[in-house]
Amino acid sequence: MKRPLLLTGTASGVIACAFVLLNSLPGCRPSGTTKSVVTGDAASKVYVKPGTHDEFYNLVSGGFSGQLAVYGLPSGRLLREVPVFSVDPETGYGYSEETKGMLTTSHGFIPWDDSHHPELSQTDGIPDGKWCFINGNNTPRIALIDLGTFRTNSIIEIPNSAGNHSSPFTTGNSEYVVAGTRFSVPMGDDASRDVPIKTYKENFKGNVSFIHPEPETGKMSIAFQVITPGMNFDLSHTGKGVSEGWFFFSCYNTEQAYSLLEVNASQRDKDFIMAVNWKLAEQLAKDGKGKRVPGKHHSNWWNEKTHSSETTVYEDVLQLDPKDHPGLVYFMPCPKSPHGCDVDPTGKYIVGSGKLAALIPVFSFEKIQKAIAGNEVEGDFAGIPVLKYESVLHGEVKKPGLGPLHTEFDANGNAYTSFFVSSEIVKWNVEKLEVVDRVPTYYSIGHLCVPGGDSKKPWGKYVIAYNKITKDRYLPTGPELTQSAQLYSIDGDKMELLLDFPTTGEPHYAQAIPAELVKPREVKFFKIEENEHPFAAKGEKDTKIERRGKEVHVWMTTIRSHFAPDNIEGVKLGDEVYFHITNLEQDWDVPHGFAIKGAANAELLLMPGETQTLKWVPTRVGVTPMYCTDFCSALHQEMQGYVRVSPANSNVPLTALTVSVDAEL
Amino acid sequence: MVEKGKATYDVKCQACHSTGPNRVVGPGWKGVTERRKPEWIMNMMLNIDVMLETDPEAQKGLEECLVRMPNQGLSKDQGREVLEFMRTL
Numbered sequence A: 001m002k003r004p005l006l007l008t009g010t011a012s013g014v015i016a017c018a019f020v021l022l023n024s025l026p027g028c029r030p031s032g033t034t035k036s037v038v039t040g041d042a043a044s045k046v047y048v049k050p051g052t053h054d055e056f057y058n059l060v061s062g063g064f065s066g067q068l069a070v071y072g073l074p075s076g077r078l079l080r081e082v083p084v085f086s087v088d089p090e091t092g093y094g095y096s097e098e099t100k101g102m103l104t105t106s107h108g109f110i111p112w113d114d115s116h117h118p119e120l121s122q123t124d125g126i127p128d129g130k131w132c133f134i135n136g137n138n139t140p141r142i143a144l145i146d147l148g149t150f151r152t153n154s155i156i157e158i159p160n161s162a163g164n165h166s167s168p169f170t171t172g173n174s175e176y177v178v179a180g181t182r183f184s185v186p187m188g189d190d191a192s193r194d195v196p197i198k199t200y201k202e203n204f205k206g207n208v209s210f211i212h213p214e215p216e217t218g219k220m221s222i223a224f225q226v227i228t229p230g231m232n233f234d235l236s237h238t239g240k241g242v243s244e245g246w247f248f249f250s251c252y253n254t255e256q257a258y259s260l261l262e263v264n265a266s267q268r269d270k271d272f273i274m275a276v277n278w279k280l281a282e283q284l285a286k287d288g289k290g291k292r293v294p295g296k297h298h299s300n301w302w303n304e305k306t307h308s309s310e311t312t313v314y315e316d317v318l319q320l321d322p323k324d325h326p327g328l329v330y331f332m333p334c335p336k337s338p339h340g341c342d343v344d345p346t347g348k349y350i351v352g353s354g355k356l357a358a359l360i361p362v363f364s365f366e367k368i369q370k371a372i373a374g375n376e377v378e379g380d381f382a383g384i385p386v387l388k389y390e391s392v393l394h395g396e397v398k399k400p401g402l403g404p405l406h407t408e409f410d411a412n413g414n415a416y417t418s419f420f421v422s423s424e425i426v427k428w429n430v431e432k433l434e435v436v437d438r439v440p441t442y443y444s445i446g447h448l449c450v451p452g453g454d455s456k457k458p459w460g461k462y463v464i465a466y467n468k469i470t471k472d473r474y475l476p477t478g479p480e481l482t483q484s485a486q487l488y489s490i491d492g493d494k495m496e497l498l499l500d501f502p503t504t505g506e507p508h509y510a511q512a513i514p515a516e517l518v519k520p521r522e523v524k525f526f527k528i529e530e531n532e533h534p535f536a537a538k539g540e541k542d543t544k545i546e547r548r549g550k551e552v553h554v555w556m557t558t559i560r561s562h563f564a565p566d567n568i569e570g571v572k573l574g575d576e577v578y579f580h581i582t583n584l585e586q587d588w589d590v591p592h593g594f595a596i597k598g599a600a601n602a603e604l605l606l607m608p609g610e611t612q613t614l615k616w617v618p619t620r621v622g623v624t625p626m627y628c629t630d631f632c633s634a635l636h637q638e639m640q641g642y643v644r645v646s647p648a649n650s651n652v653p654l655t656a657l658t659v660s661v662d663a664e665l
Numbered sequence B: 001m002v003e004k005g006k007a008t009y010d011v012k013c014q015a016c017h018s019t020g021p022n023r024v025v026g027p028g029w030k031g032v033t034e035r036r037k038p039e040w041i042m043n044m045m046l047n048i049d050v051m052l053e054t055d056p057e058a059q060k061g062l063e064e065c066l067v068r069m070p071n072q073g074l075s076k077d078q079g080r081e082v083l084e085f086m087r088t089l
Helices: A002-024 A042-046 A197-203 A278-286 A365-373 B002-013 B038-046 B048-054 B056-065 B076-087
Strands: A056-061 A068-073 A077-082 A119-123 A126-136 A141-146 A151-157 A177-180 A205-213 A220-229 A232-238 A246-252 A271-277 A291-303 A308-320 A329-334 A338-343 A349-354 A359-364 A377-381 A384-387 A393-398 A404-409 A414-419 A424-429 A434-440 A445-449 A462-467 A483-489 A496-503 A510-514 A544-548 A551-559 A562-564 A567-572 A576-583 A592-596 A604-606 A611-616 A622-627 A640-646 A655-657
Touching: A042 A496, A056 A462, A068 A496, A119 A510, A126 A510, A151 A220, A177 A232, A177 A246, A205 A232, A205 A246, A205 A278, A220 A278, A220 A291, A246 A278, A246 A338, A246 A349, A271 A278, A271 A338, A271 A349, A278 A308, A329 A349, A329 A359, A329 A365, A349 A365, A349 A404, A349 A414, A359 A365, A365 A384, A404 A445, A414 A445, A424 A445, A445 A510, A462 A510, A544 A567, A544 A655, A551 A567, A551 A592, A576 A592, A576 A604, A592 A611, A604 A611, B002 B076, B038 B048, B038 B076, B048 B056
Parallel strands: A220 A308, A232 A338, A329 A384, A338 A404, A551 A576, A567 A640
Antiparallel strands: A056 A068, A056 A510, A068 A077, A119 A126, A126 A141, A141 A151, A151 A291, A177 A205, A205 A220, A232 A246, A246 A271, A271 A329, A291 A308, A338 A349, A349 A359, A359 A393, A377 A384, A404 A414, A414 A424, A424 A434, A445 A462, A462 A483, A483 A496, A544 A551, A551 A562, A567 A655, A576 A611, A592 A604, A592 A622, A622 A640
């Protein structure tokens, strides 16, 4: 026991020394109490007058909440949390009969995931405000959120993937979003997958998937997967402008370690940025050059007319092996365990952020093309050519800070890189590779976001830091603290901290877009005339009750402020009751809720014109109350009803009524 | 026209308005076209928010019923058809 303790002591000594050194660098994480570096009229720059709107939408990953959070900028006000990969009892998402299908996979119903990277759909390389994609890390999936409804439109499962981290970044016209596996795994049939872990080098493979969303519906399918040697993929971004047609992925663990990666995957001085010629891959797939391999997966889609999910199950997937197709994939050496892989707005430069490196390498697309043409390779990695580092390098930003993670860009040739270890944002000139400014973050920034900052057209104005550590920035709430983001102005020569704002879940990547590109798309309610739900009651005349064996189906409506029917009798113990509820309202912001005592699932929250179904299995004889949960009018508290439950052998006839004291109605 | 008006009534109005004389949530429609001018009825159907803000009669109705009449998203034509249906009551 003594020896490890001694070792620990030594290690802390080393770390302490390192911090002394760090503190001599400008912009290092300050020790001791929080400093407020806010100056001048910061407050007026983030003040959004009551009743007025923010300038930008900020779509922020929910991390281990599995959802997507929506904030307004510059105020930092939380507008909405969109349920994506996790069930949401508040809206009934994942609980209602219609939404359960959105969360089904080849593993069955999966109620949670870990969502990391929102990415806006693009037209001509510019975010268009139509959709937002986000990845589910744990049970590999990609979701598409419709920004007209801020609802999850579709979710596709990624086969042969494990830890879907390097995702879901889009090509310039959202022809594809990519999904790169973090863990490599053995693929194929059961026998090929049941192998000893130590046979990683022979049997484990990585891959990157190209997923095609249908432009009209948003339905997603996997166009093809590019198979790679076993290693880890971290992040990715599309080429644009001059590099249009290529995609770049950061790779680590080129050591091919399968245990204690903290040490074993940090051995080599350089890992790779992988360049994929996706236009060529697309052509190869079209020409039938791929191979269909096992890869069962679900693609779930939300039908807005039937207010129900639809699932398509695929048994296999088309794969392309770069060994068979020279020119498809190249590796570029990149120091060291690169994390972010970011392409500047011109598409000329690719920035790799080696999280264990003390410099930022910047690659030149022009030089990559020259190196490919001139065969300037230093060898191969499992049969795939590795280009010479010096041949493809634009240059290195020297001593920028410690632990570079991610880079975003403005429209003036500047890059903004987050530094986790030295806890700062560093602004540098992409062409000249010179640091021009730095500002501390509180604390330990992970991702960062500039509006449009990974596209062809950064809107600039702000950079937002998504921090990993909150510590003393807010009122304490026990051991578990709020997560946090910070807003900085980048309008002037110096970056300026304007605002801290708390976030839900752990924020990873985020996107921001001018509100004007999204607001005109907003759906205010669903037209009742277009409701094609098989159990819709379009008006109270359609309401009824029907027994189908042990199932009792109730066609029910809501309007301010009553249910029809609201008196139900003839339900028996052992029955399963399905409440199919249609909200008859046809105006904005008039949802009704539905809750019934003892429901083992959740409530329903019904938007105007929508039909949803809650299943309820009574557990005791008696009269059970149900009521509206969303304060809908002055008579909301009167919006209630009763269900009489009788013993299994009872003869009470099945009835569903709304009874008025006034006979002349 | 009357038939179309009845169909719209069934989906969008019936939950709150009876075709008899008495109130459910809002007033019963029997004889409504004798009590109210057609343009007032049309405005209530198509432009409820402005009516509740500016029209004393509409405001009096709200004081009685206490539930703001919902904007049910009727088109102008649908409004005309519902009005014709009202005339038959």
